[in-house]
Amino acid sequence: MIFYFSATGNSRWVALQLAEMTGDRAFDMTKRNPASYDLTGQTIGLVFPIYAWGVPEPVQQFVRALKGSPAFSFAVATCGQEAGRALDKLGEYFPLNSRYSIVMPDNYIFWLEPENGESGREKVEAAKKRLPQIAAEIAKHKPTDEVHRGKMAALKSGPINEGFNRFARxxxxxxxxxxxxxxxxxxxxxxxxxxxxxxxxxxxxxxxxxxxxxxxxxxxxxxxxxxxxxxxxxxxxxxxxxxxxx
Ligand SMILES: Cc1cc2nc3c(=O)[nH]c(=O)nc-3n(C[C@H](O)[C@H](O)[C@H](O)COP(=O)(O)O)c2cc1C
Ligand code: SF4
Ligand code: SF4
Incomplete structure (x- = not known):
């Protein structure tokens, strides 16, 4: 079972691709009640965008309400550039066997021009080439850490993320x-x-x-x-x- 959160479609596309490649199903977490699932013994995937080097609040809320111990679990974060320590923080309250970040077009229109041009297309093409490898590792339950955390990740996923949540919303x-x-x-x-x-x-x-x-x-x-x-x-x-x- 793959749960995704997606505002502009990047994470939804990644979730649907992975579901198709692994013979799984993907669900929009904003339309599901986390308390109605028992994860015990299942393969569970979480796919979502990075917000200010952190995990979006609705994803945190959904994940914290999930019950049961999965047999294998993975998280895939889509991001414009880097994920910081977001997935490490997620791993503190949800057991993660594998974690990945995938670079996708940046949608952060409040501060920048969204990536509708060539750079965005190149990112999607690169993601297309990488997804089959990720799907194969998930299917084999191979523990993997392929996250681009970037420089000063602790600072960005710590105080800067807190500043975003407090002042930029x-x-x-x-x-x-x-x-x-x-x-x-x-x-x-x-x-x-x-x-x-x-x-x-x-x-x-x-x-x-x-x-x-x-x-x-x-x-x-x-x-x-x-x-x-x-x-x-x-x-x-x-x-x-x-x-x-x-
Ligand atoms: C509020 C906000 C904050 C973001 N912060 C980051 C960030 O810290 N690092 C990064 O690489 N991309 C960041 N992005 C870009 C998104 O993570 C990226 O475009 C993502 O793929 C969007 O996914 P979606 O289409 O599934 O909503 C941010 C986007 C938004 C809207
Ligand atoms: S109001 Fe905020 S949370 Fe709602 S759709 Fe717009 S940006 Fe997203
Ligand atoms: S701003 Fe107006 S046109 Fe745009 S989605 Fe909302 S109601 Fe529709």
Whole structure:
């Protein structure tokens, strides 16, 4: 069983690829109740993005609520560059036999231009070449540690991650511009359930993971976060060989 969390599709694609290659099934953890699973004796996979060199809060909550001792468990973190010590921290409260990081296009639109160009395509192609090897190791239950932690990983996954969680998750800069059609997609996909529509326009509550699902996936490109996002492109995973995934 593979559980994934994914805002813009990178981790979902990785989870579905691994499930197909290993004859397993992949489930969206935001739509599942962790308490309803008994992991005893099973092969369990976790696939999710890295947020500020850490494990996203909804993933932590899901994993902490899982019960039972798996026969083999692995985690695959997708990230723009490096994972820091995120997976080591996850291993402190969830038994992990194997851990991997996979570099994928960076979707962090709040600070940078998302990787919709050549660099993003190269990352996806490299991931495609690497996934069969990862799947083969998982199928053999081969303990593996292939994580790109990067420099100063302890600092980044420690105080800097704490700073991100404390100071960089405000919803105050969010607004929908005149292109908003009132379709309601942003409200329905927000994993923090923080968006609601009033008179056909989205409003943000206080809780936010900064996952970028609302801003990157709004079909009208109408969501902004302060001034910086007005000229940036929106990112959603696309398989260069197959086009836009659903
Ligand atoms: C809030 C946030 C923080 C991020 N922090 C990191 C990071 O610390 N290191 C990194 O390499 N990528 C970072 N990224 C990039 C994502 O981990 C990467 O694009 C990921 O593949 C997105 O996965 P998804 O499409 O499944 O949501 C961050 C993205 C977001 C939205
Ligand atoms: S997804 Fe975009 S267009 Fe649809 S309600 Fe939200 S902001 Fe408006
Ligand atoms: S408000 Fe947007 S960025 Fe924040 S958790 Fe919801 S979908 Fe993600």
């Amino acid at each position: 405000s919803t105050r800069p969010f607004y929908a511009d005149t292109r908003c059609t009132g379709c309601g997609l942003c409200a329905s996909i927000c994993p923090a359930h923080t968006i609601h529509l009033e008179n056909g326009k989205p409003h943000w509550g206080k809780s936010c993971y900064q996952c970028t699902a609302c801003i990157n996936r709004c079909p009208a490109g109408a969501i902004q976060y302060g001034k910086g996002t007005r000229k940036r492109t929106r990112y959603r995973f696309t398989d260069p060989d197959e086009g836009q995934n659903p």
